Amino acid sequence: xxxxxESKKRxxxxxxxxxxxxxxxxxxxxxxxxxFTDTVSARAAAAxxxxxxxxxxxxxxEGNQGYTSSSGPYTTNVxxxxxGQNWRHLRNGPVANFLPWxxxxxxxxxxxxxxxxxxxxxxxxxSGKTVPRWTLFERVLHWYTASLxxxxxxxxxxxxxxxxxxxxxxxxxxxxxxxxxxxMLHNYLGPFFVVGVLLEILVWARMNxxxxxxxxxxxxxxxxxxxxxxxxxxxxxxxxxxFWMVAIFGIVVSVTGxxxxxxxxxxxxxTMQLMNIIHAISSVxxxxxALGHMYMGxxxxxxxxxxMTQGRVSVEWAKQHHDLWYEEVKDQASSGDTESxxxxxxxxxxxx
Numbered sequence: 591x592x593x594x595x596e597s598k599k600r601x602x603x604x605x606x607x608x609x610x611x612x613x614x615x616x617x618x619x620x621x622x623x624x625x626f627t628d629t630v631s632a633r634a635a636a637a638x639x640x641x642x643x644x645x646x647x648x649x650x651x652e653g654n655q656g657y658t659s660s661s662g663p664y665t666t667n668v669x670x671x672x673x674g675q676n677w678r679h680l681r682n683g684p685v686a687n688f689l690p691w692x693x694x695x696x697x698x699x700x701x702x703x704x705x706x707x708x709x710x711x712x713x714x715x716x717s718g719k720t721v722p723r724w725t726l727f728e729r730v731l732h733w734y735t736a737s738l739x740x741x742x743x744x745x746x747x748x749x750x751x752x753x754x755x756x757x758x759x760x761x762x763x764x765x766x767x768x769x770x771x772x773x774m775l776h777n778y779l780g781p782f783f784v785v786g787v788l789l790e791i792l793v794w795a796r797m798n799x800x801x802x803x804x805x806x807x808x809x810x811x812x813x814x815x816x817x818x819x820x821x822x823x824x825x826x827x828x829x830x831x832x833f834w835m836v837a838i839f840g841i842v843v844s845v846t847g848x849x850x851x852x853x854x855x856x857x858x859x860x861t862m863q864l865m866n867i868i869h870a871i872s873s874v875x876x877x878x879x880a881l882g883h884m885y886m887g888x889x890x891x892x893x894x895x896x897x898m899t900q901g902r903v904s905v906e907w908a909k910q911h912h913d914l915w916y917e918e919v920k921d922q923a924s925s926g927d928t929e930s931x932x933x934x935x936x937x938x939x940x941x942x
Contacts, residue, residue: 677863685867689874690751696878700885710891712906719923720902729898731793735786738779743877745772750870780847787840797824798833803914824915832883839876843869
């Protein structure tokens with residue numbers, strides 16, 4: 591009897607200590623990993639401390655100052671700026687991969703719209719009578735700025751996407767020569783383009799103040815899809831949106847471009863990298879919007895281009911697209927292609 595009792599007590603003690611050991615192990619054994627990790631880290635740190643090359647490049651990537659033979663606001667005593675790698679990954683990654691889709695989508699939208707709607711023709715017979723729409727100064731200003739815009743767009747897009755698009759076509763040497771030429775052309779023509787943008791804003795801003803008629807124009811989408819003739823003044827709602835986009839994106843692109851073009855005003859390297867990203871994104875968006883403007887001013891709308899090449903538009907076009915404005919200038923209608931300067935305030939507007 592005593593033997594059986596002792597056996598039960600022994601088994602109870604074994605079970606109790608087993609439970610204690612299990613609980614203790616579950617609670618405290620995982621903590622041993624910290625000791626192991628600290629030991630490994632200490633060994634790794636010791637190995638790194640014993641590796642001069644690892645220490646050297648670690649210091650380089652941290653941007654620590656040392657001595658270099660280069661001079662200037664960006665490179666003095668800094669061997670490698672680690673932020674440059676972050677900028678390069680951003681520029682060659684999301685920026686270079688995503689922005690082309692903006693242009694592709696815009697081209698697709700324009701193509702689909704033209705296939706469905708086609709060119710918007712002037713309705714009825716053309717009488718030959720015209721009214722003045724653009725002065726000589728306005729046309730020169732428009733074509734001056736537009737020409738520079740096209741050149742800067744081509745060179746800028748070549749520099750942004752050229753490695754992926756042009757190297758397979760031109761080869762490394764051919765693209766290198768074109769890239770050098772593009773950089774020079776882009777940098778030298780940029781300031782002249784800024785002058786054109788600022789003049790356009792100054793000349794045409796007062797003619798693009800939103801009015802009640804613009805609300806109705808937007809409500810009916812300008813009749814682009816319904817074909818309805820929506821009343822409009824000297825410029826319709828869509829043209830005013832285009833103008834203010836030119837003003838906003840033009841200022842952003844101009845400011846960032848000048849900062850990049852003249853790096854001798856003690857801009858930091860981080861500032862230059864940020865301006866480069868902003869300049870690229872805003873420029874591509876502007877080019878995409880400009881494609882729509884170019885389409886509407888040429889293939890999409892009959893009679894618009896005549897105004898920007900000859901200074902006058904047909905009476906029929908004016909009645910159809912800008913009837914409220916036509917009522918203001920109909921007394922200036924004349925037959926033939928005789929060019930006359932528009933009255934102050936009647937033709938001072940951006941290209942439509």
